[in-house]
Amino acid sequence: MADDKDVLRDVWFGRIPTCFTLNQDEITEREAEPFYLLLPRVSYLTLVTDKVKKHFHKVIRQEDLEEMWFEYEGTPLKWHYPIGVLFDLHASNTALPWSIIVHFKNFPEQDLLHCPSNSVIEAHFMSSIKEADALKHKGQVVNEMQRKDHKQLWMGLQNDKFDQFWAMNRKLMEYPTEEGGFRYIPFRIYQTMSDRPFIQKLFRPLSPDGHAHTLGDLLKEMFPAAIPQDDEQKYQVIIHGIEPMLETPVQWLSEHLSHPDNFLHICVIPATND
């Protein structure tokens, strides 16, 4: 069990070195230096980029300041996806630090949601937790929590406090021993090759005969092409920057490799030759 807690810690403290560069089209009073930051994989872009905003605000004229948004190689980055998911999906096989372009104008209304304040991120985060708990425990656990407990989850994420977050989140990860797992596994499968944002369906952790379903079983049902055939791997299946073995039980993955929003975010990207 202690070993499993280490996994939780490693997941929580996963970081991506990032270099923020101001878009060249932005009008500045003087040259904008790039800004470097270690981004927490489990957090959201707009939640951890206050310093970036402050840094670039110094060089941009006040009248040109609009809502900040980010782009990577022409793709606007969705702030409502966890940072780790954005990196794994768009930049997992590129050199580090991750180079993100910062924009302050021409907000892509078609691609991104507005994020005027942290309360919007909080609302999105809490609604994801409630959705996940509806799948896992019919929403009973999150409904039994008090407002301060919800706040503790949010503050834990906002202030990057592992202990504070997990003191409450462990309740969301419990299940009756006799049931052997959650009701359904909250998961989302992301892919760059499709216009569909992600795949999310009902999937039980155990088969009708009581065997534990694995990541391979999940992919076989949701995304069969992701399973290597004849030793030929067409896709990489990435969770938190790693490729778990296909025989890993989904219940364990859900308990240990879920993001703070309690969803298991799985990225499927085309395999590279190296």
Place this chain on the structure above:
Amino acid sequence: MQYNCFNWSNDPNRRRINTLGTETKQQKHLFHILQKTILFGTQAMERWKSHVRAELFQRDCQQKEPFSGLIKSYSRLLEKCELHECFWDEKQGSRFVESPETLQLQLLLKEGEQVREKLAQRVTDLMSSLYLKEAELQYCHSQVSRYHKEALSLARSAGALQSSLLDCEFALESQSKELAALQAEQGARGAELTAARREVEHLLERWMEEKREEAERVNEHNSTQERWHRFTSQLAKHCRRGGQQQRGEPEQLTWTPPDTPATCEETTEPL
């Protein structure tokens, strides 16, 4: 590549991994140890779990550790620069001219204040962390007590099952003995039955022989009787004829031999 369990987070070497963006000898050595542990078996932990742990470690080695120190130093320097800028902005707006030593001391004081604030924040964080740990400890205690109760109840059921198993074993043993005794008895009875059957066959043969001999005897007796009857009837006829001849009238037969089988004709006749 397969990996085995290795408690990296508790390993002090992990915290000392360099921050220069390259894999050092120490890192290579650690990874080598990690690989070696895999070769010595995966009994302690499931393969998929050790794989996840090793991959997470490798991910941090590649993505986090090489940049962590650099970016932290960069952030500290940025903060310091910001403090200096603020300080000089303040001083440039001031009407008083101060000596460079005083300015230096004031700057040091500002830096000291910033450090103090950070330390105060750290103490607050540590205090809240302590409370959380206490709460976690309580939770762990409650879990221990829950599992203890579960273990006790399981032990009780195991004891009951054990005793019922012993009872069953005893019953099975006695029934096996009984079965063996019955099988031995059945064997003895079977042998007796075979002997009895042989005797019956023998007696039947003897009886048939007796019957055959008796039939022969009866047939012989019957033929003797027939002959005797024939002779007696011939004698009687002869006697009657002789007497009639003497008296000149016919005479009735008045004697029947005692062993002659009775016939209807003879019994109806008067003696």
